[in-house]
Amino acid sequence: MNSGELLAWAEERLPRLIDDVHAAVRARIGLYRDEGVVPPADLRASLAHTLGCLVGVLGGTEGACDLTVLDETGRRRARQGVPLPEVLQVHRIGCTMLWDLLADHARPGAVDVLVDLAGLLWRATDDHALRLTEAYRATSADLLVARQVRRSALVDALFTGQRVFDTGPGETGKLLGLPLDGKLVVVAAETTALAEESLVGVERGLAGSRIVSAWQLTPTTQAGVVSLRDDQYDTMLVVLREAAVARTGVSPLYRSLAETPHALHLARTALAGLRPGRRAVRAFPAIGGPSPV
Structure with missing residues (x-):
């Protein structure tokens, strides 16, 4: 059996292979069983294109394959929220099952044919995966920037008390993922250079302790709203001390998001109470005296 005969057989077998790969992906990767994430027709179409391209590459007709479809699949999966490892796992499953199909059908004497095809297949697999x-x-990066811009705008609405499209502070807090049944504080840190974070990684650090926060960076200030349970205040202070590289103020605890503009003012007041150039975190003076931390 020569490569032409083997690939002609594989091309006739493609519809069945697409069905088999589609079923294997949904069986092995739970996320693809959720039709609300990746509709079955979407998955099938991308598999049909990928497998058709690979057979074309092996047959020397790869020029007929529109590789921009792979770009669109990558962009669409990012927008659908499918993790990249799962996207690539689908690709590997399809390539592996195509290879198994060819190897199983080839006659024992067709080792040379399979060796030649293997090199072509794995190179194409790598190129497509890339x-x-x-x-x-690229799409994930764009989505992240868009998310950060949106969150910053929502935080600004809380800080200014501005209603956007008749949305009050409570609804804005929900959009930011801030639990509404906890206590709140505002944190304000001065920037050490133009629009440069002085609490680097603070949102991630707080999230590691299951503390939800939302932040805004301006040319002079990095400020955020932090939602806390009763037992999380000290943990928050530890994270702030580890992250702070400049003067940082913390407002008193409060409950209503409508009070956020006033809390921001108090956090800035606490910041101003620290000596310029000092790397420190200071809570707004409570009744009975100041409370530097």
Whole structure:
């Protein structure tokens, strides 16, 4: 059996292979069983394109394959929220099952044919995976920037008390993911350079302790709203002390998001109470005296 005969057989077998790969992906990767994430028709279409491209590459007709479809698949999976490892796992499952199909059908004497095809298949597999990855990562970066811009705008609405499209502070807090049944504080840190974070990684650090927060960076200040349970205040202070590289003020605890503009003022007042150039965190003076931390 020569490569032409083997690939002609594989091309006739493609519809069945697409069905088999589709079923295997949904069986092995739980996320793809959720039709609300990736609709079955979407998955099937991308598999059909990928497998058709690979057979075309092996047959020397790869020029007929529109590789921009792979770019669009990578972008779409990023927008759908599918993790990149799962996207690439689908690609590997399809490539592996195509190879198994060819190897199982080839006659024992067709080792040379399989060796030649293997090199072509794995090179194409890598090239396709690279295109998927690059498109996915570029879109993920764009989505992250858009998310940060949106969150910053929502935080600004809380700080200014501005109603946006008749949305009050409570609804804005929900959009930011801030639990409404806890206590709140505002943290304000001065920037050490123009629009440069002085609490680097603070949102991630707080999230590691299951503390939800939302932040805004301006040319002179990095400020955030932090939602706390009763037992999380001291943990928050530890995270702030570890992250702070400049003067940082913390407002008193409060409960209503409508009080956020006033809390921001108090956090800035606490910041101003620290000596310029000092790397420190200071809570707004409570009744009975100041409370530097």
